[in-house]
Amino acid sequence: MTGHAPRTRWTLRRRIVAVLILLLAAFAGTMGVASTLALRGSLVGQLDTRLVSASERAAHAPTRADFPGAVGSDAQPTEPTPSASAARPFSLRGPGQDVGTLNLDVTDGVVNAGYLDDNGDFQRLTDAQATTLAATPADGVPRTVAIDGLGSYRVIGATSTAGTLVVTGLPTAAATATVAKYVAVEVGVAVVGLALAGLAGTVLVRRELRPLNRVAATATRVAELPLDRGEVLLAERVPDEDTDPGTEVGQVGAALNQMLGHIEQALAARHESETQVRQFVADASHELRTPLASIRGYAELVRRLPEPVPDTAVHAMARVESETKRMTGLVEDMLLLARLDAGRDLDRVEVDLSSLAIDAVADAHAAGPDHLWRLELDGQGSDGDESDQPDDDGPSSGAGSAPTLALGDEARLRQVLANLLTNARIHTPPGTTVVVSVRATDDVVTFRVQDDGPGIPEPLRSRLFQRFTRGDASRNRAAGSSTGLGLAIVHAVVTAHGGTIEVDGTPGQTSFTVSLPAA
Structure with missing residues (x-):
């Protein structure tokens, strides 16, 4: 069976700072997404307002069947055929047109389509581009269309006063660039803000948890004390400034001090009890030495009497003498241990x-x-x-x-x-x-x-x-046993x-x- 490696746990300080940064990052991300969507919606709304105005101008512009350079076509109106040689639509000839504005009108199956480039010059649309625009429904609703070679456009289709299809479009590149710059600035500010927040959070958490470190240091010093035997002077306590009941750390410090007080009382009671027991053992051992010596002496005296002594009495006295020696050794051992426990030099x-x-x-x-x-x-x-x-x-x-x-x-x-x-x-x-x-x-x-x-x-x-x-776990001991x-x-x-x-x-x-x- 393969053991699993112990997981590395972060300290409380690191976890608090990490949670703080994650919360701030989530908040910044939410605010960033919301503000970006709001900005994009506002920019698209402004673009649509301009687009509707341009569409209305194009729909009410006068038309001429003999448009210069126009090329006729017998194609049905339902399937207009773009003309690569169509001249500039009339709606693009007036002043005040934005760069990138495009226009397409279909009159009697003839498609006139073009746009204004960055210099304000008219550029004709390709057949594929014109076909894409001609598919726009004349419902007056702005929509986004991707045009090959030109990019993304907001376009709107309408019916002119002459009953022809007129499609007007404005590029979304400026709005997209503005949103991209805003997102870049927003991300940069968020990164810097999170870094500063992490640094400030680390300093603040370290300062706020410093009392907890002092409480832990007190507990560590107590744990290093020899508490298993003898008199223990348990003077370690959490400082008063770290026992404020109004704070969580203060509550821990106060509880630790209370526990140390109880432990000190228990250790003092234990030491007093041990002292009394040792003193009793020492006194009893010392007092037993004299009567044991007397018993042993009288037993030897009886065995050595000149008068005849019954064999049973001799055996009994020998047993008394043997057990007295054993008891004397036990008493001497107990007295020695009592003296060593008392710290005798x-x-x-x-x-x-x-x-x-x-x-x-x-x-x-x-x-x-x-x-x-x-x-x-x-x-x-x-x-x-x-x-x-x-x-x-x-x-x-x-x-x-x-x-x-x-x-x-x-x-x-x-x-x-x-x-x-x-x-x-x-x-x-x-x-x-x-x-x-x-x-x-x-x-x-x-x-x-x-x-x-x-x-x-x-x-x-x-x-x-x-x-x-x-x-030998038995309670019956043979003579001379341990x-x-x-x-x-x-x-x-x-x-x-x-x-x-x-x-x-x-x-x-x-x-x-x-x-x-x-x-």
Whole structure:
């Protein structure tokens, strides 16, 4: 299935200006067409008035059968035959005739037709031109006729006092030229006017939408604030001049300010609630440490009494001691998270992560001998140079590693490594290979814990670092099982050090990559 390319949407400013120009263009076009038609109608009306006057003069002009140069014809009047040698009609001989005026009269089948050229000289019409004019009905109604070689004419046919057909015509070229010039001027003025209107509209719309830009800038600054956790100081507001309820933009600005006020109150309430919860967890964890230590001590004391103790009591005390240790670890983890959430300062010293990795892998090998543990330190050779099987003394590793120093709290970073290796040991089957690698650059020190176990289920990846997230969804926990706080502590400690942690949980491979600022 082929995806469609996203459409390019114009900004509101461009759309407003475009609509303005289109409306003005439509208005100018409508006015132009209407005014052009009105002008043409007026010019044609004036031409028709002159034409009627000329036709009346021609119809009442005297006629002479012996017109000089006239050639007779025996053709029937119903089918007049034009004569190429006909003399000038009498109606064209008088003064005051317009240039281009033509006249045709048919007397006894003889056609006399001609027109006045630009110099006022008489020019005879050709037979074809005369035939076109002779077809004009004598109804006294002006009409437009196209005459070959002469162009467009307004002609009118009438019956003379002698009962003959008289056709008079005036050229429309002058009226057409006037209309063409008017249209050209009109188009030029419209183009210039639309350009000026577009420029003025752009400036005006930009000025009027400037408050909307400020409102959008305020919303953008708020969107960039970290609102997900901690105390949030939401001081951003739309300026007062952009909250005028009398304008649409002002209404948006006022509504945004009101919304920001509600959000600020909600964030303050959330922060207060989180603070109370953290304080409660910290206080409860701190207060539980003493009674848990007492319970554990009394359990050990009972098991070590010199008097004979029933086996059931010994077993019960051992279980009490084991669960007390587990609960003590849970309380310590909760107390650590509460302190990290409260922003407690960590120790900042140079810590060699290579040394921490060596100790952590050694401890993991002792706790999980059925796993294959490998250590790759910066400056060592490739994986192929190392053995996959651990030696009797511990995991495989290289020698002569370069120092990989990070600035941080050694105890907390040691706990990060321990938690990641414990997580790999608990959630992978025996025989799984776990590789711990440490690399250093000028600015960053990176260590990675990678295994070839079953991977992380897809539903768990999005909430992997949330508290009390466990790979086993059951509420019944076996002794020594995960509390669901290990990775949450890892994430909190790494974040407190200004570092990042990334996870890749594809099937058949899981890796956690921690990057910390170099010392």
